[in-house]
Amino acid sequence: MRLPLQRFFYLQLPLWCSLTAGAVWSHGAYSVMLERYNQDIQGNPQNYLKRAERAYLILEHQDTSQASVEDIDTLLSHPQWRNEGVRLKAIRLHLQGRFDEAAPLIQQNIRDNIYLQEQARLLADIELSKKDTAAAITAYRAAWEHDSDETDYIDLLNLHQGRGKPPEELLRQGLNFYPRSPGAVQSIFEVYFAAGDPASLKTALEISGRADSSLWPFSVDWKIRHAQVLLSLKRAHDAEPVLMAALDLLDGDARLKVEDGEVIRKQIFTLLEASRK
Numbered sequence: 001m002r003l004p005l006q007r008f009f010y011l012q013l014p015l016w017c018s019l020t021a022g023a024v025w026s027h028g029a030y031s032v033m034l035e036r037y038n039q040d041i042q043g044n045p046q047n048y049l050k051r052a053e054r055a056y057l058i059l060e061h062q063d064t065s066q067a068s069v070e071d072i073d074t075l076l077s078h079p080q081w082r083n084e085g086v087r088l089k090a091i092r093l094h095l096q097g098r099f100d101e102a103a104p105l106i107q108q109n110i111r112d113n114i115y116l117q118e119q120a121r122l123l124a125d126i127e128l129s130k131k132d133t134a135a136a137i138t139a140y141r142a143a144w145e146h147d148s149d150e151t152d153y154i155d156l157l158n159l160h161q162g163r164g165k166p167p168e169e170l171l172r173q174g175l176n177f178y179p180r181s182p183g184a185v186q187s188i189f190e191v192y193f194a195a196g197d198p199a200s201l202k203t204a205l206e207i208s209g210r211a212d213s214s215l216w217p218f219s220v221d222w223k224i225r226h227a228q229v230l231l232s233l234k235r236a237h238d239a240e241p242v243l244m245a246a247l248d249l250l251d252g253d254a255r256l257k258v259e260d261g262e263v264i265r266k267q268i269f270t271l272l273e274a275s276r277k
Contacts, residue, residue, distance in 0.1 A: 052084045064096045083114045099126045117143045205229045236275040
């Protein structure tokens with residue numbers, strides 16, 4: 001499994017850099033933006049900030065030609081801008097698929113704490129290309145531990161798919177870090193529910209019960225999840241009222257009727273039937 005490439009490494013440049021780039025982004029197409037950078041740099045070749053922004057813009061558009069090399073080499077030659085240079089060089093090598101050259105540079109960047117989160121994502125992608133999921137997990141965990149980014153956390157759980165249940169410590173950390181995050185809580189719930197052993201189902205029940213009763217009490221999805229755990233624990237008599245409450249919410253929400261209400265309704269009735277056997 002390889003996660004979407006853009007998710008791995010295209011983080012913002014530092015704020016003082018991204019604000020400038022953002023102002024340009026709003027004025028037109030890539031070619032127009034690039035021409036503005038070209039003009040600015042032609043007028044002042046020592047504008048390292050503009051060079052960093054231009055190289056980043058080019059790479060962000062998946063351009064691996066020589067267009068960014070001049071900027072990268074210029075940044076590398078200036079001690080105060082070298083970190084930007086090695087960061088951009090790593091991205092370019094990665095985009096070109098030159099993983100044997102990219103990996104040592106990325107690893108050094110991680111050791112030097114140069115855009116650690118971004119570079120760890122790059123390294124994880126390289127490891128996944130070699131089907132070394134364990135190494136990818138190690139790299140991705142470094143990215144998550146550096147910045148506690150929720151997206152990194154969810155991706156880290158996804159990397160564990162097919163390798164058994166993630167470490168309990170990692171799951172508990174997620175519950176502590178993101179107690180009210182729909183995406184993180186659902187991902188953690190699904191891990192415990194899929195594990196299926198009594199202890200995991202008990203934890204899944206705690207998560208779904210809290211989600212259903214206090215976090216998202218008007219969520220049909222969470223009521224269904226809660227009922228599914230109850231059924232797995234042979235508590236059909238407790239599952240039925242939860243499913244009836246989900247059905248009431250479904251009937252009262254016009255949006256669900258228009259969207260995928262029939263699919264959800266069939267799911268609820270299937271579970272109701274199971275609860276009455």
